[in-house]
Amino acid sequence: MLDHDAVSHWVTRYEEVWRTPGVDGVASLFTDDATYLTSPWADPVTGLADIGAFWDAERDGPDEPFTMTSEVVAVDAHAAVVRVEVHYTGDEPQAWRDLWVLRFAADGRCSHFEEWPIAPPRGTAG
Numbered sequence: 501m502l503d504h505d506a507v508s509h510w511v512t513r514y515e516e517v518w519r520t521p522g523v524d525g526v527a528s529l530f531t532d533d534a535t536y537l538t539s540p541w542a543d544p545v546t547g548l549a550d551i552g553a554f555w556d557a558e559r560d561g562p563d564e565p566f567t568m569t570s571e572v573v574a575v576d577a578h579a580a581v582v583r584v585e586v587h588y589t590g591d592e593p594q595a596w597r598d599l600w601v602l603r604f605a606a607d608g609r610c611s612h613f614e615e616w617p618i619a620p621p622r623g624t625a626g
Contacts (some may be wrong), residue, residue, distance in 0.1 A: 573599075578606075580602045
């Protein structure tokens with residue numbers, strides 16, 4: 501059953517898998533036919549193989565320096581909204597606040613991931 505704790509656990513696993521070499525863990529997070537949008541207007545990345553390839557291309561590696569905090573904002577039936585804040589601490593520090601709109605299958609894996617990324621205004625440290 502989808503509840504606050506289940507969503508919070510999924511977000512924790514998401515970060516763990518992001519920080520793990522390779523992309524084998526993606527299958528524990530997403531359904532085989534999952535869709536993954538990096539913004540509400542982006543074309544979806546669809547399916548485990550493509551999501552894994554996308555992750556590999558987007559991250560600097562599993563040891564990418566960042567901190568991540570999250571708060572589950574809402575859970576309803578098979579959907580959830582999570583507020584995420586990420587601070588990249590490498591050579592070019594960045595901060596992002598995101599809303600994640602998630603839909604889950606009965607097995608607890610995500611079938612639809614939609615990110616609403618928000619960067620701080622220019623000239624702001626974040």
